[in-house]
């Protein structure tokens with residue numbers, strides 16, 4: 174279910190072992206990776222040096238003398254302009270006329286990474302509280318959203334990149350579901366079928382026109398359940414960031430379910446170690462923690478995050494990234510293994526927000542929910558699911574080629590038909606135009622999916638994607654943006670049409 178640049182470490186993940194007082198000023202943010210004052214950045218440089226082949230060697234290699242050439246050498250030389258390890262030698266760096274296409278973006282990322290750790294006050298991460306019920310929220314674009322939600326003003330492109338990267342998961346969801354969404358019939362991002370699906374959900378999320386949107390109005394309303402499948406980075410976002418999804422809906426209750434084999438679970442009580450669950454061993458030394466820069470809610474944490482002095486382990490963002498580091502255990506976090514039969518937890522974070530995380534393939538837990546789905550209260554979000562990527566595990570019996578993940582029994586194959594059967598909408602994001610296109614095309618190739626769905630939201634850009642470039646460690650020329658695009662589908666409602674004609 175994984176594709177590469179779904180980042181599993183987020184900008185708020187600050188290395189505890191780094192000094193707290195400001196140590197870099199705004200005019201001193203550029204440093205070659207190997208000379209960075211921050212261990213995590215030096216470690217990333219080292220990881221890239223072992224993973225990325227020199228692009229010049231690689232192109233020579235594939236040319237005429239392939240049989241006499243050695244394999245491409247690793248990148249050891251750091252470009253003086255962007256600071257990334259980009260080539261095997263200075264000579265190959267000088268010869269590469271293509272690098273200038275990437276260099277300025279790479280430099281921007283270099284400076285952003287240093288800025289995040291610079292120790293300055295990160296106002297862009299100071300999140301606003303409840304919405305004034307008189308003030309209407311705009312979901313037209315980031316600027317209007319931040320303005321109407323009373324965020325600190327985002328004065329620089331860098332602030333925009335940091336804030337959009339932090340908020341893209343919750344606000345992508347909010348912007349799709351909210352009555353003031355930018356996805357409308359007028360701009361043809363919403364289909365007539367989709368408009369019916371969203372109208373159903375909005376009866377749960379909002380109050381009737383004219384009525385005040387208040388907490389009191391939520392008293393007799395059902396919970397809105399959002400199932401986030403294949404969750405990875407998003408499952409390690411601190412709950413108070415997810416709370417930003419809830420605040421624009423003052424009269425709704427949310428229950429978020431993170432479900433996937435790489436869902437981040439809380440650290441076990443009274444222990445700095447990771448939960449004893451498969452796939453998380455690599456993170457045992459990870460000293461990054463999602464809560465560190467967010468002190469306002471840290472009193473909720475029952476135990477201190479991983480202590481100072483541990484060397485941060487940099488986890489390269491390769492094709493199969495590891496599960497994010499364990500999340501903080503909050504006071505009311507409880508194990509849910511008895512209830513769901515798999516490694517899981519539930520935390521009632523605020524009266525408005527409950528979060529459940531389950532570390533399992535969705536197919537394992539679907540039977541527990543199957544009878545309960547309701548298109549008025551439930552929807553699915555799949556962030557960068559990689560439908561159109563080849564499976565690493567399953568091959569076609571006919572051709573011997575890897576199956577696409579959407580049709581693969583070990584990835585999304587059994588999942589999507591079961592979601593379509595619920596008739597609840599399924600919203601999907603992708604990290605680039607090509608990624609969205611690849612996933613959308615794969616729908617027509619998947620048995621029990623092709624011809625079985627209606628469009629809810631047509632594929633296109635997501636106004637609430639991250640504006641920060643994510644760079645692949647295995648090839649720094651590969652850059653994408655988290656949640657660049659968004660689209661949605663829903664199982665065909667044949668039964669409804671039949672009933673109508675019969676009536």
Ligand SMILES: [Zn+2]
Pocket residue numbers: 227228229230231246260261262265
């Ligand atoms: Zn080279």
Ligand SMILES: [Zn+2]
Pocket residue numbers: 252253254255256257259272275276277279
């Ligand atoms: Zn460069």
